[in-house]
Amino acid sequence: MMATVDFFIGLALGISLYLWQQFYFRSQVKKIIKIFSADSDRQVAISLPPLSLVRRELYLIDQKRQEMEQERDNWQTVIEQAPIGYLVVDQDNQLLWCNREAQSLLSIDRWRSGEVRLLLELVRSYELDRLIEKTRKTQKNQEKDWIFYFTRYASSIDDSAEKIMSLYSNRASSSMVSSIALRGYSFPLSNYQVGVFLVNLQPLVELSQSRDRTFSDLAHELKTPLTSISLVGENLLTRLKNPEHRWVEQMLKEITRLINLVQEWLDITRLQDDPTQIVKYESLELSELILSVWEILEPIAEKKQVTLNHTPAATVIIEGDRSRLIQVFLNLLDNAIKHSPPDRGISVNLTLDSSETNTNKPQAIIDIIDSGSGFAPSDLPHIFERLYRGDKSRTRNPDFSSENLVSGSGLGLAIARQIIYSHGGSINAQNHPQHGGAWIRVTLPLNRIRKN
Amino acid sequence: MSRLQKTTRCLENNHFERSLKRIQQDVLRMGTLVEQSFRMSHQCLFEREIDAAKKIIYLDKRIDRYYRQIELDCATMMTLQSPVAQDLRLLSALMQLVRDLERIGDYAQDLTEMAVKLIKYPPHSCLSEIRMMSEHAQLMLATSLVALADLDARIGKSIQQLDDTVDIAYESLYEQLAYQRNFPGVVEPILLLGLIIRHLERMADHATNIGQRVAYIVTGEIK
Numbered sequence: 001m002m003a004t005v006d007f008f009i010g011l012a013l014g015i016s017l018y019l020w021q022q023f024y025f026r027s028q029v030k031k032i033i034k035i036f037s038a039d040s041d042r043q044v045a046i047s048l049p050p051l052s053l054v055r056r057e058l059y060l061i062d063q064k065r066q067e068m069e070q071e072r073d074n075w076q077t078v079i080e081q082a083p084i085g086y087l088v089v090d091q092d093n094q095l096l097w098c099n100r101e102a103q104s105l106l107s108i109d110r111w112r113s114g115e116v117r118l119l120l121e122l123v124r125s126y127e128l129d130r131l132i133e134k135t136r137k138t139q140k141n142q143e144k145d146w147i148f149y150f151t152r153y154a155s156s157i158d159d160s161a162e163k164i165m166s167l168y169s170n171r172a173s174s175s176m177v178s179s180i181a182l183r184g185y186s187f188p189l190s191n192y193q194v195g196v197f198l199v200n201l202q203p204l205v206e207l208s209q210s211r212d213r214t215f216s217d218l219a220h221e222l223k224t225p226l227t228s229i230s231l232v233g234e235n236l237l238t239r240l241k242n243p244e245h246r247w248v249e250q251m252l253k254e255i256t257r258l259i260n261l262v263q264e265w266l267d268i269t270r271l272q273d274d275p276t277q278i279v280k281y282e283s284l285e286l287s288e289l290i291l292s293v294w295e296i297l298e299p300i301a302e303k304k305q306v307t308l309n310h311t312p313a314a315t316v317i318i319e320g321d322r323s324r325l326i327q328v329f330l331n332l333l334d335n336a337i338k339h340s341p342p343d344r345g346i347s348v349n350l351t352l353d354s355s356e357t358n359t360n361k362p363q364a365i366i367d368i369i370d371s372g373s374g375f376a377p378s379d380l381p382h383i384f385e386r387l388y389r390g391d392k393s394r395t396r397n398p399d400f401s402s403e404n405l406v407s408g409s410g411l412g413l414a415i416a417r418q419i420i421y422s423h424g425g426s427i428n429a430q431n432h433p434q435h436g437g438a439w440i441r442v443t444l445p446l447n448r449i450r451k452n
Numbered sequence: 453m454s455r456l457q458k459t460t461r462c463l464e465n466n467h468f469e470r471s472l473k474r475i476q477q478d479v480l481r482m483g484t485l486v487e488q489s490f491r492m493s494h495q496c497l498f499e500r501e502i503d504a505a506k507k508i509i510y511l512d513k514r515i516d517r518y519y520r521q522i523e524l525d526c527a528t529m530m531t532l533q534s535p536v537a538q539d540l541r542l543l544s545a546l547m548q549l550v551r552d553l554e555r556i557g558d559y560a561q562d563l564t565e566m567a568v569k570l571i572k573y574p575p576h577s578c579l580s581e582i583r584m585m586s587e588h589a590q591l592m593l594a595t596s597l598v599a600l601a602d603l604d605a606r607i608g609k610s611i612q613q614l615d616d617t618v619d620i621a622y623e624s625l626y627e628q629l630a631y632q633r634n635f636p637g638v639v640e641p642i643l644l645l646g647l648i649i650r651h652l653e654r655m656a657d658h659a660t661n662i663g664q665r666v667a668y669i670v671t672g673e674i675k
Contacts, residue, residue: 092470093477110602118473120480121601124487124594149491151594154610176587177491 026050033057085198087119089132091191095119105182105198107150128184132194135186145183145201152176181205216269219262226262230255264411268386271418279321279422286316286364286444287350293329297337306340309347316352316364318446324419331412332368332440339372339438346370354446363425366442374431374438383429386414420444468533472542475525479546479553482518483597485511486557490590490655493563497648498583500571505564515557522550541672545665549600552658552665556593559651559658566644566651573641578628582649585621588614589656596662605670611663618656625649 029050036057048056079086085102089095094116098108106123120129127146135142181201189195233252240248287310294301294308301308336346349367375383382388387410420427425444432439489511492504526547529535535543592614599607629646667673 092473110598118477118480118601120477120484124480124484124597124601126481126484126488129481129484149488151487151491151590153591153595153598154607154614176591177494 029054036061085200086195087198088189088193088195089119090116090193091136093119093129093132095122096193102198105180105200106148107178128196131184131186132196135188135194136192139188141185141187143183143185145181147179148182149177149179152178212269216265219265219269223259223262223266226255226259230259261411264415265386268411268415268418271415271422279324279419281319282322283317283319284322284325286318286366289322289325290329290333290348290350290366293326293333296330297333300334301337304337304340305342306337307345309345311347311349316350316446318364318444320423320444321419324422328416328419328442331416332442335412336368336370336372336438336440340370341372344371353443362446363443364446366444367439368442369432369435369439370437371435372437374436375429377431380429380431384413384417384427386411388414468529468535468539471525471529471533472535472539475522475529475543475546478518478522478525479550480597480601482515482522482550482553483600485515485518486553486560487590487593487597489515489557489560490593493560493567494583494586494590496564496567497570497586498579500567502568502571505568508561508564512557512561515554519550519554523547538669538672542669545669549662549665552661556655556658559655563648563651566648570641570644570648576641576645578625578645581621581625581628582645582652585618585625585649585652588617588621589652589659592618592656592659593662596659596666599663599666603666603670605667608663608666608670611660615656615660618653622649622653 030053033053080099082099083101085099085105087095087098087102087106095111095118096116097113098106098111102108103111106125106128108122111117111122119132125146125148127144127148131142131144181204183199183201185197185199187195230252233248233255236248237245237252290310294310333346333348340346347367347369349365349369351365351367352362353365354362379388417427420442423444425442427440427442429438429440431437489508492501492508492511495501496504496508526543530540530543592611595607595611595614598604599611626646626649629642629649632642635642
């Protein structure tokens with residue numbers, strides 16, 4: 001009797017333990033499934049037995065994995081086929097993968113997919129290497145433009161010297177070194193890997209070169225007929241009476257404007273092509289030069305009641321081309337007068353930065369600040385471009401007569417920049433943080449850059 | 453205990469491999485800079501880009517810095533890690549090789565200086581031939597750098613054949629310049645051109661040396 005009771009108690013205990021374990025197992029499985037399964041099919045999942053639930057989940061996960069693999073393959077194909085170059089390097093600067101466009105842009109011809117090699121072994125580009133290093137160090141996106149040169153080499157496939165010689169003599173010599181303008185966008189990835197997008201800028205560079213060339217050719221062609229038209233006009237002028245006389249006079253004025261435009265265009269082209277040949281160096285005193293420019297402009301300034309606040313530094317003597325620099329400051333000060341409202345001043349500050357370090361040579365800094373409304377922020381990057389007119393934004397100010405807006409060829413600042421560059425200086429524009437006027441800063445090295 | 457030793461040796465090995473790789477990378481970096489300054493001297497000579505003369509000074513400074521750094525790194529590696537066989541050959545050859553690279557960079561800088569002096573004279577008739585010579589020397593440098601990157605002995609040795617072309621060009625240009633008769637004006641342009649072809653010939657020689665050192669790294673044979 002006692003034994004039976006014991007047996008049943010034992011049995012009950014065993015069964016309850018078993019049931020409890022079953023229950024525990026189920027709830028564990030459900031919990032796990034709950035974590036991993038998507039929200040939508042949770043209802044269905046609860047009602048099924050645990051083992052089939054697990055099977056179902058595994059199946060779903062496998063399906064998802066396959067889908068993702070497929071998607072990954074698709075993305076890989078997308079990048080492979082993309083019209084811009086892409087490459088990724090690991091923490092030791094080894095090339096992990098690059099797409100077809102990158103291979104053709106960088107002339108990577110010794111790399112097979114799956115091979116891991118130093119990027120520098122495949123692409124001898126210091127700029128690309130720097131870009132990647134900088135991205136890794138700063139962990140920030142970087143952007144850089146550079147010209148990539150690729151020098152042909154004698155590969156082992158055609159290692160016989162004769163073959164190279166025949167290539168060498170047959171082809172045009174330019175094929176020995178090819179160059180391409182590139183822009184790289186790099187960004188940090190996980191594990192110190194770095195990805196780089198490469199964009200081919202060569203078509204753009206060629207386009208802008210051919211545009212400039214076309215323009216200067218055109219300017220050249222226009223010069224002669226324009227001159228003869230103006231001569232004929234001047235002759236006509238003496239033989240005509242009003243109203244024809246007035247009309248021709250008007251016409252002559254416009255022709256003179258056109259001739260000036262053409263002349264300036266030719267000037268800037270010449271400056272750009274051969275910067276150092278144009279500059280005739282002599283020693284000159286900057287403060288005195290600026291004052292003499294102001295004397296030329298004084299009549300215009302007086303008409304508008306604009307004054308000059310010139311804070312002269314101690315005598316700053318630089319080596320430069322007098323007439324070219326006068327041209328620059330004439331242009332800058334004229335602009336400043338034009339854009340200043342009446343009864344206000346223009347300040348010109350001349351400072352001397354004589355500290356000499358490795359990167360910093362002694363230089364003169366000229367700040368020209370007017371009291372107008374400043375440049376529109378959208379114009380700032382373009383104001384030194386040829387024929388760019390930021391004037392549109394300045395017409396808001398009603399003080400300007402319309403006559404002022406049309407005058408000027410749109411080349412003045414471009415020429416000014418080119419002249420300053422030829423002197424080895426720099427010029428940049430911004431708005432003054434306090435009074436908002438246009439602020440142009442010119443720096444000129446005190447000594448001429450020694451050519452050797 | 454033995455397992456611990458094994459792992460430390462493995463780590464050390466890994467460390468050694470990585471430093472070796474880093475040095476190789478620095479040499480390649482220096483190679484790109486040298487190639488760049490050679491290209492600039494070429495542009496300065498034949499396309500009259502005076503700007504190059506200024507830029508090349510900075511390039512040369514950087515090349516010098518790499519040269520010292522690599523030499524020091526190689527010496528440290530050789531003394532502290534005591535490498536054997538190919539690794540030792542690699543390190544000792546790299547030490548010699550950076551010297552060749554540095555020389556090419558120096559010659560390139562000299563060339564730009566001469567180019568600036570040459571600019572005031574009208575172009576000489578044999579300038580196009582010198583241009584070909586300079587291009588060929590650049591091709592040799594590029595080839596030697598490729599050989600170095602791939603550690604390919606065959607390419608390394610093939611550069612020697614390329615050098616013959618430069619030597620022949622040098623001889624013929626020398627004849628043209630030296631035996632010119634009734635030359636009007638000052639001798640400076642001729643003098644400069646003579647020096648330029650001499651420099652180019654030296655640069656080509658250094659490129660050949662690099663190729664031979666690569667062959668030595670791989671095969672261990674000195675020819």
